[in-house]
Amino acid sequence: AIQLTQSPSSLSASVRDRVTITCRASQGFSGLAWYQQKPGKAPKLLIYDASTLQSGVPSRFSGSGSGTDFTLTISSLQPEDFATYYCQQFTSYPQITFGQGTRLEIK
Amino acid sequence: QVRLVESGGGVVQPGGSLRLSCAASGFTFSSHGIYWVRQAPGKGLEWVTFIWSDGSNKYYGDSVKGRFTISRDNSKNTVYLQMNSLRAEDTAVYYCARVVWIGAVPIVPDWGQGTLVTVSS
Numbered sequence: 001a002i003q004l005t006q007s008p009s010s011l012s013a014s015v016r017d018r019v020t021i022t023c024r025a026s027q028g029f030s031g032l033a034w035y036q037q038k039p040g041k042a043p044k045l046l047i048y049d050a051s052t053l054q055s056g057v058p059s060r061f062s063g064s065g066s067g068t069d070f071t072l073t074i075s076s077l078q079p080e081d082f083a084t085y086y087c088q089q090f091t092s093y094p095q096i097t098f099g100q101g102t103r104l105e106i107k
Numbered sequence: 108q109v110r111l112v113e114s115g116g117g118v119v120q121p122g123g124s125l126r127l128s129c130a131a132s133g134f135t136f137s138s139h140g141i142y143w144v145r146q147a148p149g150k151g152l153e154w155v156t157f158i159w160s161d162g163s164n165k166y167y168g169d170s171v172k173g174r175f176t177i178s179r180d181n182s183k184n185t186v187y188l189q190m191n192s193l194r195a196e197d198t199a200v201y202y203c204a205r206v207v208w209i210g211a212v213p214i215v216p217d218w219g220q221g222t223l224v225t226v227s228s
Contacts, residue, residue, distance in 0.1 A: 031212060035152075042202055042218035043152065049212045086152055093213060094140060094157040094166055094206070101151045 002026050002091045006099035012107040013077055021072045021102045023087035028067040033088045036081075037101075043086060047072065082106050109133040109217045111203050116222030119193055127188040127222060129203030136184040137161070140206040142215060143177065143188050145199035145224075155201070158186060170196075193226045200224075 003026040013019050023032060032050045035043035045054045047063035050070055060075045074081055087099040115127040129141065143155040156177040157166045165177050176189040186203060200221040206213050 033214065037152075042204075042221055044218075045214060045216045048209070048214040052209075052212075054214075054216060088152075088215075090213060094142070095168075096142070096144075096154045096215075098152040098154070 002029060002089060002097055004087050004089060004097055004099040006085075006087055006102045008102060009100065010103040010105065012105045014107045015077050015079060017077045019074045019077055019104065021085055021087075021104075023065075023070045023072070023099050025068045025070075025089065029089055030066070031090065032063070032065065032070045034061075034063055034072045035086045035088060036083045037086065038083045046085075077104075079106075109205070111205065111217060111219035113201060113203055113219045113222035116201065116224045118225045118227060120228050121194060121226055123193050123226070124189070124191045125193065125224060127190065127201055127203075127224070129186040129188075129219060131184045131186070131205070134205070137181040141177075141179065141186045142204045142206065143186075143201055144204060144218075145197075145201045146221075147196070147199040150199075153199075156188065157206075190224070193224075195226050198224060198226045 005024045007022045034047040037043045046057050046061050051063045062073045064071050085102045089097050091097045110132045112130045119125050140159050142157050145153050145155050154168050158177045162179045174192045179186045200223050202218050202221045204215045204218040
């Protein structure tokens with residue numbers, strides 16, 4: 001089964017910083033999604049198909065990558081962006097796999 | 108407005124059973140596959156099970172296969188998760204979520220608020 005490894009597992013950053021989170025797959029595939037989750041809340045879809053911004057998501061979020069390496073970039077961190085981020089892929093639809101998560105904290 | 112509302116969580120002893128419900132509104136329920144995804148306390152997200160829009164096909168994660176059963180009643184806009192032989196490691200918040208197809212790309216944009224299942228003696 002495909003495994004997704006996110007790095008870093010956690011990071012500290014300041015408001016207005018540019019932040020990049022990486023998701024690496026154990027084998028190549030197409031299509032990856034990114035979610036944001038805040039404590040006590042459900043995951044929120046940010047990006048799908050590696051680089052397509054979900055409706056209503058601020059443009060400071062962007063995704064890129066293909067094959068085995070994908071990135072989520074937040075161009076200028078806002079206070080509401082401090083959360084945990086997960087990548088997700090359809091291993092073999094409809095089976096899905098999530099990365100272990102990246103916790104983004106305020107420095 | 109799309110809405111998914113889970114219910115049925117609670118405290119159950121190891122070996123016990125529980126049935127979760129996911130009530131949907133705001134969309135054509137019978138046209139969408141539905142997931143259950145869980146999250147153990149302080150841990151990441153884990154796919155549990157999926158059911159096709161018409162209920163004809165069901166898929167299960169290895170950790171729940173043979174113990175959990177997903178079903179749906181499209182006349183009631185509700186998906187169910189019957190959980191048997193519960194273990195301490197099944198303790199988690201359980202979310203239901205719907206699949207939407209954007210062309211040939213499946214996405215999971217809508218999630219419920221979750222219901223907590225605690226397996227403890």
